[in-house]
Amino acid sequence: MKRRALTTxxxxxxxxxxxxxxxxxxVMACGVGGLVMTRTTSxxxxxSLDAYYDRxxxxxxxxxxxxxxxxxxxxxxxxxxxxxxxxxxxxxxxLDVPGVIEPAVGRIxxxxxxxxxxxxxxxxxxxxxxxxxxxxxxxxxxxxxxALGIGPGDTIDAVINGTRxxxxxxxxxxxxxxxxxIQPGGFxxxxxxxxxxxxxxxxxxxxxxxxxxxxxxxxxxxxxxREQAVIDGIDALLDxxxxxxxxxxxxxxxxxxxxxxxxxxxxxxxVMPSVFLFVSALLVNIVLARLIRTQREQIAVLRxxxxxxxxxxxxxxxxxxxxxxxxALLGLxxxxxxxxxxxxxxxxxxxxxxVLFEFGASAAAVAIxxxxxxxxxxxxxxxxxxxxxxxxxxxxxxxPGRYHASFIDRIxxxxxxxxxTKMFLRHVERRPLRAMVSIVGMSLSISIxxxxxxxxxxxxxxxxxxxxxxxxxDLSLGFTEPRAGAxxxxxxxxxxxxxxxxxxxxxxxxxxNHLSERQSIIGVQRGATLERIIDDRGEPIxxxxxxxxxxxxxxxxxxxxxxxxxTVEVLEGQRPVVECxxxxxxxxxxxxxxxxxxxxxHGVMREGDVxxxxxxxxxxxxxxxxxRRIKDTPQIASTTVKRASLDSFEETLAESILIMRxxxxxxxxxxxxGVVYNSTRIALAERARELATxxxxxxxxxxxxxxxxxxxxxxxxxxxxxxxxxxxxxxxxMSALMSTETHRIPFMLxxxxxxxxxxxxxxxxxVTALDTRRQLDDLDLIAxxxxxx
Numbered sequence: 001m002k003r004r005a006l007t008t009x010x011x012x013x014x015x016x017x018x019x020x021x022x023x024x025x026x027v028m029a030c031g032v033g034g035l036v037m038t039r040t041t042s043x044x045x046x047x048s049l050d051a052y053y054d055r056x057x058x059x060x061x062x063x064x065x066x067x068x069x070x071x072x073x074x075x076x077x078x079x080x081x082x083x084x085x086x087x088x089x090x091x092x093x094x095l096d097v098p099g100v101i102e103p104a105v106g107r108i109x110x111x112x113x114x115x116x117x118x119x120x121x122x123x124x125x126x127x128x129x130x131x132x133x134x135x136x137x138x139x140x141x142x143x144x145x146x147a148l149g150i151g152p153g154d155t156i157d158a159v160i161n162g163t164r165x166x167x168x169x170x171x172x173x174x175x176x177x178x179x180x181x182i183q184p185g186g187f188x189x190x191x192x193x194x195x196x197x198x199x200x201x202x203x204x205x206x207x208x209x210x211x212x213x214x215x216x217x218x219x220x221x222x223x224x225x226r227e228q229a230v231i232d233g234i235d236a237l238l239d240x241x242x243x244x245x246x247x248x249x250x251x252x253x254x255x256x257x258x259x260x261x262x263x264x265x266x267x268x269x270x271v272m273p274s275v276f277l278f279v280s281a282l283l284v285n286i287v288l289a290r291l292i293r294t295q296r297e298q299i300a301v302l303r304x305x306x307x308x309x310x311x312x313x314x315x316x317x318x319x320x321x322x323x324x325x326x327x328a329l330l331g332l333x334x335x336x337x338x339x340x341x342x343x344x345x346x347x348x349x350x351x352x353x354x355v356l357f358e359f360g361a362s363a364a365a366v367a368i369x370x371x372x373x374x375x376x377x378x379x380x381x382x383x384x385x386x387x388x389x390x391x392x393x394x395x396x397x398x399x400p401g402r403y404h405a406s407f408i409d410r411i412x413x414x415x416x417x418x419x420x421t422k423m424f425l426r427h428v429e430r431r432p433l434r435a436m437v438s439i440v441g442m443s444l445s446i447s448i449x450x451x452x453x454x455x456x457x458x459x460x461x462x463x464x465x466x467x468x469x470x471x472x473x474d475l476s477l478g479f480t481e482p483r484a485g486a487x488x489x490x491x492x493x494x495x496x497x498x499x500x501x502x503x504x505x506x507x508x509x510x511x512x513n514h515l516s517e518r519q520s521i522i523g524v525q526r527g528a529t530l531e532r533i534i535d536d537r538g539e540p541i542x543x544x545x546x547x548x549x550x551x552x553x554x555x556x557x558x559x560x561x562x563x564x565x566x567t568v569e570v571l572e573g574q575r576p577v578v579e580c581x582x583x584x585x586x587x588x589x590x591x592x593x594x595x596x597x598x599x600x601x602h603g604v605m606r607e608g609d610v611x612x613x614x615x616x617x618x619x620x621x622x623x624x625x626x627x628r629r630i631k632d633t634p635q636i637a638s639t640t641v642k643r644a645s646l647d648s649f650e651e652t653l654a655e656s657i658l659i660m661r662x663x664x665x666x667x668x669x670x671x672x673x674g675v676v677y678n679s680t681r682i683a684l685a686e687r688a689r690e691l692a693t694x695x696x697x698x699x700x701x702x703x704x705x706x707x708x709x710x711x712x713x714x715x716x717x718x719x720x721x722x723x724x725x726x727x728x729x730x731x732x733x734m735s736a737l738m739s740t741e742t743h744r745i746p747f748m749l750x751x752x753x754x755x756x757x758x759x760x761x762x763x764x765x766x767v768t769a770l771d772t773r774r775q776l777d778d779l780d781l782i783a784x785x786x787x788x789x
Contacts, residue, residue: 285379506521551593
């Protein structure tokens with residue numbers, strides 16, 4: 001009977017408080033939805049990636065070299081820890097793509113003549129493998145084919161080793177090596193201007209003088225193999241053949257970008273839901289504390305009928321658990337739907353043959369446990385108060401506060417204010433804890449909105465920084481091999497070229513203490529203006545005559561700073577090892593590198609005046625003839641058109657970040673409205689008797705409204721600076737947590753973003769005020785008179 005009675009009371013209490021409890025459940029659902037969405041997307045991407053790597057034999061080690069004879073294959077296969085190897089020919093080509101005016105580039109990779117590769121197997125979306133006896137047949141990457149609307153039977157022209165060849169497509173395919181396909185020197189996919197082709201070895205090798213030889217190696221390790229030992233063994237064999245150093249999967253560019261994206265998803269799936277659930281716990285505490293204050297007499301009656309403190313505490317705790325379960329279930333459904341949507345979005349960027357949607361018990365368990373924990377933690381203080389309440393004391397109404405001259409009375413601040421203003425100011429001062437809880441709730445809604453919105457400011461700043469302040473060139477060309485400095489004058493003589501600056505890129509491994517990173521040193525001219533190196537103050541850095549300039553991200557990975565000495569191990573040419581002093585740190589938000597004076601780099605390499613490529617600006621009126629000349633130049637291996645890179649960035653990386661930001665912003669808006677709505681409704685419920693008493697004493701409805709809404713307005717004004725300050729540090733923390741090796745989100749918070757956060761909260765306050773005004777006008781005066789009698 002006792003259990004049934006408490007269950008009946010629980011149902012009645014839930015129905016009576018349905019409006020604030022539904023608001024809390026929705027806030028919890030937003031937190032759970034965000035958690036489930038990001039966790040589901042992350043786990044699905046990871047499961048799809050792992051299955052793809054396993055079924056299509058993604059390699060563990062990678063190595064590029066100049067030229068090695070096939071006769072060395074048995075020695076490589078005999079290195080302890082090597083399970084399987086694949087030797088390949090891989091060459092960069094210039095493409096003439098129909099309908100695309102800009103120069104495009106591609107990479108052609110050899111495959112066995114009579115079968116699929118043993119590693120990096122191709123998933124043929126349609127068509128067949130090329131016939132090794134038919135000249136020019138290739139398989140093309142699906143992304144490139146879709147971007148151009150081409151397929152089996154179509155042809156495309158390529159300049160291979162100075163000869164123009166017509167490639168005939170036999171199939172479109174996916175490869176685990178190019179889940180995230182970017183051209184050398186790029187950082188976002190450009191499907192219209194970068195293609196991957198696979199051609200039978202018998203056809204490709206003669207085109208690049210590679211009969212009986214290879215210039216690319218991929219390796220599968222045996223279970224339990226020591227990765228570094230295998231790398232050292234392979235490097236010892238292939239260094240004499242121009243090997244640039246074997247590297248592991250975690251440095252392979254496609255895998256690295258995907259891993260960083262998954263890390264960002266995990267961060268977003270932890271930070272934002274945690275804040276949302278904290279707000280939920282705060283709201284649960286406010287609602288239950290208010291309910292227990294109004295049910296003192298009921299608690300006394302329950303105790304007098306023999307209900308124990310534990311039973312009463314469990315009853316009120318059950319209310320919090322019910323709200324948590326409802327919020328969790330709503331969030332699970334909501335998160336699963338959004339997770340599928342996000343997964344479909346990522347599949348646009350990352351190419352998988354099979355997409356596995358993973359919504360397992362772990363996501364549901366974490367969501368339910370998190371919401372229940374938040375609800376219990378939020379309720380435990382109020383429930384403990386109900387359990388401690390003695391029956392005799394509970395039978396009496398809550399004693400009124402002891403009123404006396406307050407601080408603001410003593411300093412004379414209230415003398416010239418209206419009576420209604422004095423009343424709400426005194427009420428706020430005399431109930432500081434209750435006022436502080438409301439301020440915390442409102443300030444959190446402002447800070448959450450600020451954190452959810454700042455990403456758009458960050459992306460705008462990143463674009464301005466990367467594509468305007470740093471990259472001032474219109475076009476960047478990369479040569480197939482380092483070329484004599486005179487080639488810069490040849491580029492400068494191309495149609496429409498206004499300015500040209502050479503650069504030298506050298507693969508290196510940089511060591512500092514026990515840490516090392518595989519990177520490139522970029523040699524630039526002192527005073528270069530087309531690709532500027534910028535410090536943390538936004539000022540250009542002039543590369544010193546000697547020493548290195550490291551990007552902040554690389555310096556952080558190496559735990560090195562200005563004044564430190566690092567060891568540079570060059571991975572090409574004569575492979576010198578030199579000690580270099582770090583002279584300065586540069587700020588960049590995409591990728592990482594080290595910079596050096598091009599003359600100093602020539603000295604390190606013991607070479608003459610050579611360049612790896614050229615940055616240039618040109619007259620837009622000469623675009624067509626310039627691009628035609630570049631397409632016909634075989635020595636160019638890569639082209640980066642800044643305008644096209646910006647378009648690709650906005651279509652891929654920026655779009656995915658901004659879509660995630662839109663979800664977080666929507667959740668933040670719901671939470672802001674929920675917090676303001678609950679705070680207002682609870683404040684009205686707590687002060688209903690007091691305000692009705694004032695009406696009985698003769699105050700008009702407008703005066704009562706001025707007292708009530710004046711207090712809320714004061715609390716909102718006090719919450720604004722706190723909320724904006726917390727929002728600033730929330731956004732700063734989120735920016736730091738979302739930084740990865742490949743890209744970082746800059747911290748940028750504009751006044752417009754802060755104004756938007758305030759506008760949403762103020763709009764929620766106005767709508768809530770309009771909703772509660774009717775209840776304020778309909779206060780039960782008769783009940784107040786009965787209590788007074």
